[in-house]
Amino acid sequence: MQTGENDQAMRKILDMTRLISLVVLILHFYKECYAAFAGWHFVSTLTDRLLENIIRTGLFSNFYKAKLIALGFLMIALIGVQGKKDEKQTFKTASIYLLTGLVFYFISGLVLLVKLEVSVVALLYMAITTLGYMLFLSGGTMLSRIIRDKLKDDIFNTENQTFPQEERLIENEYSINLPARYKLKGKVRNSWINYINMFRALLVLGSPGSGKSYFIIRHVITQHIKKGFAMFVYDFKMPDLSVIAYNTWLNNKDKYKVEPKFYSINFDDLSHSHRCNPLDPSAMLDITDAVESARTILLGLNREWIKKQGDFFVESPINFLTAIIWYLRKYKDGEFCTLPHVIELMQVEYDDLFTILRTQKEIEVLINPFVSAYLRDAVEQLEGQIASAKITMARIASPQLYYVLSGNDFTLDINNPAAPKIVCMGNNPQKIQIYGAVLSLFTNRLLKNINQKGKLKCSLVFDEFPTLTTDIIPTIATGRSNLISTCLGIQDASQLRKDYGKEQADVIMNIVGNIAAGQVSGDTAKQISERVGKIMQDRESLSINRSDTSISKSKQLEAAVPPSRISSLSSGEFVGMVADNPDCKIELKAFHSEIINDHDALKKEIDGYKEIPLVRKLDNAIVQRNYIEIKQDVQRIIQLEMERLLSDPALMHLVIKK
Structure with missing residues (x-):
C-alpha cells in the first residue's frame, strides 16, 4: 500500500544513494588529481590519512573501479525516480543523453595523459567527467518522464483485434x-479455412476486385470436381469459370464411378453451346411446375415484379403464361412444349388462342377471367392482363435463344447417378436482363430436378447470384439431406435486397451456415462483424495532470473484426465463419485471414487450359430455319386444332368467334 510515509522514506533512500555516488566520485577526483589539490592547498593530514584507509579497501585498485561504483549507485538512484510525465519526451532523446554521458564519463581519462600544467589537466578531467555524469543523470531522469503507452504503437488497434x-x-x-x-x-x-459442411451453403461476399472468384469460387469448383461431385456452374462472365470446370473435369474423370459428361450453354456462341429445353415435358409432372416456370421467367424479365407478387397485374400474366405452358405440355404429350413455342403461341389472335386453350380442362380456371373479359369486350382489362406478358416475353424472341431452348442435348437432372453431368451456363454482362431471365428458368427447373433422395452428391456454384431470379431458399433449407452443396457469390447484401426484396434477401443472408466476406461496407460489414462476434481486448486510458500521470488498464469485450476493418480489407483477405458437423466439432469457427494462392502455379495452370470444344458447326441459315419452323409449328397446331373442333359437333361450342 502506497502512503505518504512510504514515499518520503523512498525519497530519502534515493537521496542517500545519489549522495554516495557523488562522494565516491569526489574521492576518485581527490585521489587521481592529488597533485593539483596539493598545489591548491586543499590537502591536510586528516584527509591524507582518510584517503590511505580508503585505498586499503581496494576502492581505487583500478582507475575505472571507483567510477563504475559511482555510476552504479547513480543508476540505482535513477531506477526509483518518478519524474512528471511529459508527452514530448522520447526514448531517442533520452538514449542520446545517456550514451553521450557515458562517452564523456569514460574517455575523460585520456585527458590525464596530456602534457599540460597539472592544475589545468585536473580541471579538464574533472569538468569532462562531471559533464558526462550530469548528462547520464539527465538522460536517466528523461526515461522516467516518458509515457510508456502501448496505444502509441498500435494506433489502429490492429494487434488488439487479432x-x-x-x-x-x-x-x-x-x-x-x-x-x-x-x-x-x-x-x-x-492457418486453414475448413468448410467441412458445404451442404449448409457458402455465401461469398465482396466488392468487385476483392477476389471472390480467384481466391474462393475457383477452388470450390476444382476441389468438388476432384471429389466426384456433379456440378452446375452459373458463369456470369462466360467462359471464366467454365474453362476451369472443363479442364478440371478433363483431368479428373477417373474420380467418378460413372464418368460424367460436360455441357455448356452459351447464347453468344452457339457453336460452343449445347441445346436444352428447360420446359422438358418429362420433368413437368403437374401444373405446379408450369406455375413455377411462368413465375420465374416473368419475374426475371420484370425484376420490379418480385416486390409486387400478389398484385392483380402481376399474377394475371403469370396465370396466362401458366395456361400456355400447360396446354403445350398436354398437347401431343409435350411434343412442342418448349419456351420458343410458348412465346409464339402467346402471339396468336385471341379468337384462336382462347378457343384451343379451352380444350384443356385443367387450365380452364386459369383462362376463364381472360375469356370472360374478351367476350364482354373489356379490352382495356384484357390488355392489362395479357399485354404485359406478351410484351415481356417478346424480348426473348430471338433466333439464337430459340435455337438453344428448342433442342434437347441433355436433361437437367445433373446428379442422376447413372448419368452425372457437369453443366456450365453463361451470362453476358451486356445482356443481363434477357439472358438472366432464361437462365433463371434453367436453374429453377434444375433445382426442382436435383432436390430428390438417392441422387449423387452435387455442387451448385452461382457467380453474381443476384443477376438471377432463382428461388434458392428451399434448396439451401432442404437440400442438405440430399447432398446438395450451394455456393453463392454476391457483391453486397444491398444488391441482394435490390433484386430480391428485403425479406427474401434477409432469409438468404441468415440461412447460410458458411460465409466468407471480402471488402464490403455499410450494413453488410456490420452484419458480418456481428456474425463473427466479440473477443476480449485490452484497453488503456491515459490521464495527465499537473502533478501526476496515470495509465489505467482493463479488459473489455469488443468486436473481433469491426465494420471499418471489413470495409478496408485487401484483395484476398476474407472474414467469415465456418459450419461444423456433429461428429467433427470446430471450436475456432471465425477467421480473419489472407487466403494463400500459389500465383505462379495457377498462372501455369491457366496457360495450359484447353478451350471448351466446338459442339457443332453452325451457320446462320440453320438458326433461321429453326426459328421459322417453330413459328410454323404453332400455326399448324392452331390449324389442326381448329379443324378438329369445327368438325366435331360436340366441341363446336368451344370455338370463339367475334
Whole structure:
C-alpha cells in the first residue's frame, strides 16, 4: 500500500544513494588529481590519512573501479525516480543523453595523459567527467518522464483485434479447404479455412476486385470436381469459370464411378453451346411446375415484379403464361412444349388462342377471367392482363435463344447417378436482363430436378447470384439431406435486397451456415462483424495532470473484426465463419485471414487450359430455319386444332368467334 510515509522514506533512500555516488566520485577526483589539490592547498593530514584507509579497501585498485561504483549507485538512484510525465519526451532523446554521458564519463581519462600544467589537466578531467555524469543523470531522469503507452504503437488497434484461428487441416469427402495466414499478437501464422459442411451453403461476399472468384469460387469448383461431385456452374462472365470446370473435369474423370459428361450453354456462341429445353415435358409432372416456370421467367424479365407478387397485374400474366405452358405440355404429350413455342403461341389472335386453350380442362380456371373479359369486350382489362406478358416475353424472341431452348442435348437432372453431368451456363454482362431471365428458368427447373433422395452428391456454384431470379431458399433449407452443396457469390447484401426484396434477401443472408466476406461496407460489414462476434481486448486510458500521470488498464469485450476493418480489407483477405458437423466439432469457427494462392502455379495452370470444344458447326441459315419452323409449328397446331373442333359437333361450342 502506497502512503505518504512510504514515499518520503523512498525519497530519502534515493537521496542517500545519489549522495554516495557523488562522494565516491569526489574521492576518485581527490585521489587521481592529488597533485593539483596539493598545489591548491586543499590537502591536510586528516584527509591524507582518510584517503590511505580508503585505498586499503581496494576502492581505487583500478582507475575505472571507483567510477563504475559511482555510476552504479547513480543508476540505482535513477531506477526509483518518478519524474512528471511529459508527452514530448522520447526514448531517442533520452538514449542520446545517456550514451553521450557515458562517452564523456569514460574517455575523460585520456585527458590525464596530456602534457599540460597539472592544475589545468585536473580541471579538464574533472569538468569532462562531471559533464558526462550530469548528462547520464539527465538522460536517466528523461526515461522516467516518458509515457510508456502501448496505444502509441498500435494506433489502429490492429494487434488488439487479432484472435486464434484454426491451424489444422480438417478434411472430408465433401470439404473445401483453403490455406491461409493470419496475424496473432504481432506474429504471422499459417492457418486453414475448413468448410467441412458445404451442404449448409457458402455465401461469398465482396466488392468487385476483392477476389471472390480467384481466391474462393475457383477452388470450390476444382476441389468438388476432384471429389466426384456433379456440378452446375452459373458463369456470369462466360467462359471464366467454365474453362476451369472443363479442364478440371478433363483431368479428373477417373474420380467418378460413372464418368460424367460436360455441357455448356452459351447464347453468344452457339457453336460452343449445347441445346436444352428447360420446359422438358418429362420433368413437368403437374401444373405446379408450369406455375413455377411462368413465375420465374416473368419475374426475371420484370425484376420490379418480385416486390409486387400478389398484385392483380402481376399474377394475371403469370396465370396466362401458366395456361400456355400447360396446354403445350398436354398437347401431343409435350411434343412442342418448349419456351420458343410458348412465346409464339402467346402471339396468336385471341379468337384462336382462347378457343384451343379451352380444350384443356385443367387450365380452364386459369383462362376463364381472360375469356370472360374478351367476350364482354373489356379490352382495356384484357390488355392489362395479357399485354404485359406478351410484351415481356417478346424480348426473348430471338433466333439464337430459340435455337438453344428448342433442342434437347441433355436433361437437367445433373446428379442422376447413372448419368452425372457437369453443366456450365453463361451470362453476358451486356445482356443481363434477357439472358438472366432464361437462365433463371434453367436453374429453377434444375433445382426442382436435383432436390430428390438417392441422387449423387452435387455442387451448385452461382457467380453474381443476384443477376438471377432463382428461388434458392428451399434448396439451401432442404437440400442438405440430399447432398446438395450451394455456393453463392454476391457483391453486397444491398444488391441482394435490390433484386430480391428485403425479406427474401434477409432469409438468404441468415440461412447460410458458411460465409466468407471480402471488402464490403455499410450494413453488410456490420452484419458480418456481428456474425463473427466479440473477443476480449485490452484497453488503456491515459490521464495527465499537473502533478501526476496515470495509465489505467482493463479488459473489455469488443468486436473481433469491426465494420471499418471489413470495409478496408485487401484483395484476398476474407472474414467469415465456418459450419461444423456433429461428429467433427470446430471450436475456432471465425477467421480473419489472407487466403494463400500459389500465383505462379495457377498462372501455369491457366496457360495450359484447353478451350471448351466446338459442339457443332453452325451457320446462320440453320438458326433461321429453326426459328421459322417453330413459328410454323404453332400455326399448324392452331390449324389442326381448329379443324378438329369445327368438325366435331360436340366441341363446336368451344370455338370463339367475334
